[in-house]
Amino acid sequence: MRTRRIMKDTIYHLFVIAFGLLMIYPVIWMILGSFKMKSEILGSKAPFLPSVWQFSNYPDGWVGAGMYTFATFFKNSFIVSILGTFGTVLSSAMVAYGLARIKFKGRQMWFTLMIMTMLLPGQVLMIPQYIIWNNLNLVGTFIPLVLPKFLGWPFFIYMMMQFIRGLPKELDEAAMIDGCNKYSIFVQIILPLLGPSIITTIVISFYWIWDDYMGPLLYLSKPSLQTVSLAIKGFADSQGTNFGPMFAMSTLSLIPVFLLFLFFNRYLMDGVTAGSVKG
Amino acid sequence: MQKTHKSGLRSLIHNDNTVGYVFTAPFIIGFLCFTLIPMFLSLYYSFCEYKIGSPAEWIGFKNYLDLFQDSKFSNSLVVTFQYVIVGVPMKLVFALLIAMLLTKPTQAQGFYRAVYYIPSLIGGSVAVALVWKQLFGSRGPIVTLIKAMGVRGFNFFGNSSWAFIPLVLCNAWQFGSSMLIFASGLKQIPKDYYEAAEIDGAGSISRFFRITLPCLSPIILFNLIMQLISGFMTFTQAQIITQGGPNYATHYIALDIYQNGFSFFRMGYACAESWIMLLIMAGITGIIFKSSSYWTFYEN
């Protein structure tokens, strides 16, 4: 019995590790690429390991095009991502509660409209939206990137709605009897129980904002305001790309999002209780 | 007098309609300010000949009529459906399996999850495009393997029947956010359900079908809808890896919209395409929502 268990565990770990290696091969390839010369990155017979480790790719990449270093771009990315994530969590949780738990007139309509907004490709909304922000004289600031996040992000609203719907309604009813109203239920009952989905929202939305480059491209023109994602794109050109420095900066840009995941993932694992539900 | 006034205010504040609009206010404000007008404009433009920078000229249904005869558009629809039908289930099943695999309580769980999540963190970067071209390229390991099995002259990026495979796999490979959402859904399932089932003597397969799947069904619905939408709008990977080729085999609808709007300067036409797409997607999501009442279980 015991040996069978050990066997099973070993197979499990072996499988997870082997498959995991396959999964992160491209990531390892990119990280190794950040230490390579260009011909070793691009050649169809390129070696897996760099023949000569090019550590200079990191300082070269960091300096970027000269005027501003990646210190500026990281700072900008952090500002946009942190504010944006905060706004997303706050507003999406509120709206999700409203749409999932409160039976008000027009609820179905707003829900349908919210889903509709996700069905139109960004490419056709982009220019009209740009013109609105331009008329508000806010292009060239972080506001067009951050403010909309405080107005709910349909993806996360709908996600949280589904989580809220998974919570037993008796909880609300019991709280009502205890003297709670619908505002305090949100703060005292729903928000704490939404733990896992809030954490998921933080991790995913932070990364999406961090990685987005269309928004920064449209709304942040000056190099001093650019974000990491946009600055990395600046290495690429059909006339010749500095792949080594580009991969070096891409690797650095992974670190914050990865650390954020590591930090919050603890709360998504079993054993750590963050609002566990007892039905 | 004052008291009734106060209670009137109280009941107004606590009225379901008030509460509902207070909570949904952020979305409603955002929708009215930044989405409604662009949406209406895109609908209006779809009836116009419109080149960005010049005034739009009303041409009625011409864009829509032209679309029905546009073989490039119908080809885009076909290949997009192909991508969605193959890609979306693959990604969802993959994400769910891995999420379940990685809920097994072991010391290394956090580490494992991180490993499986990292691929999703490099997104649509240039690095992904390059490594994918090398992996699936004519001298890459996969083609070498296929050639070793005796298939001659095979390649992915020059063959319109197979070019979508690398894209579908790239999409499935970046399952991190779906996995994370499944994982948090799994975490929300009350432990005592499983304990009760175990006492009843249910095996792991029966526990999966009797508890996990039903309890997770709202989340499955969510991931399904979202993946469908993002599948229909797939853009970045096709843009950076295959540029829509070869012979339009990966020229997905979003690429066509972008190309018409920004490269060929027919924004009105691009808007018409978008609205046809919207109708198709609305139909599909509508059917799924309707059917979902038979297979999703909410706690009430």
Added chain:
Amino acid sequence: MKKSLIALCLVVAMLATMLVAPAVAEEKPLGWNNVNAEGYVWPDYTGEKIRFMWWGSDTRAKITTEVVELYEQKTGLEIEFEYYDFTTYFTKFVAYQAANDLPDVFQMGNNWLTYYDTIQPLNKWIEDGTIDTTAISPAMLATTTNHANGDLTGMSLGTNARCFCYNPVIFDECGVPYPTPNWTWDEFAAACRTITEKTGNPAVCSVEFNNLVMSVVTQWKEGYNFYAMDGSDFAFGGDIEPLVYIVDLLNTLQQEGCIADYGIQNEMGSIESDWTAYGDAAMCMLTTNLFNALSKVAAESDISLELCTVPRVYADGQSGMVVRSSQQISIYSKSDKQEIAANFVNYFINSIEANKILNCERGVSINSDVLAALKEETDAVNAKIYTMIDLIGSFPDAALTSPAEPASNEEISNVLKAGYLQGLAEGKFASARECMEAFWAEAQVIWDKYE
């Protein structure tokens, strides 16, 4: 309707400049604004600000920023700049265009006809000498001129040409003679077959198929061009023979494995991945300003590459090659700082000091003084580019075959390559003739859509 309105405005503007111009010309001697002249007095723009936008790599950003800063120091002007990679550049450009908020000075490609409304013709500043053209030949100005109305749409930031490059070592090993300046397609095909047979690799890697098709139209017969010089029509009378000839040849070579198949073509994200840089292929097609980047990668594997011309149909016939503007610098039509912008453009194009920093990264400088100064200090790779540009410039037909890209070109090129040529390779057409007949029919339909 709208076009005629614009034309009317242009005529009025031209009349206005003609009325003013003589007065100015009397006061100022020829070449008064030559920034290279000794004792040149820089204008004082303290407190003024203009915006400048370009596309390109971080290398380009570095050198351009340096030049911008130099100008700021000299004149006190503040230049707010931004730069993007090529694809995102035009997305941003369109957003700015939609909001009527483009930078005062911007980089523009050969697709300027598409963005015509945004461009201020430079003619008046050429006439009054603000943009000094004493060292720029009329032929160079012609590369950025709209031949339909004589408007100068911008100043070329440098010229380039589409040509081939080859690895002489592989040619030697296979016993194939090097390409001559007037080698023919038959010689090209023979060289390809020998090399592929001996090396087992495709002889040619990247090829811009659609451009070859269009050049062969020019080579076919004197007077033929794919598009007319002013971009107003096709200019080969619907004679699809040249199209069939070249498409058949390229397709046959591709099927024989002498030219890399579309699988490999599509794997090449940029010129730097090209197999010629790694010694795997003997030739590739490129534009001269990419030769620097390609040579740099090749040098990492100790490979030295040479440039050669595009093969011709007849050894004594037309070359079909074009020295064209690689990209240009233009002034925004709605800018209220056009005078200052013109002075900045003048500096950017003509200053020897600035162009020593820019070092022909955007293309071979159009200013002969600048070019002479650069040639004195050039490295081996740039020297090859200069030689090739000079060679093509010496072909009698080269100056005549620089037609404007009509707005429909983007779409026509796209369907030619993605639809027809790749379709033929996949066997969707019975023959090159059938394929080109279908293409020509669709090209006309597309053309009409833009009329």
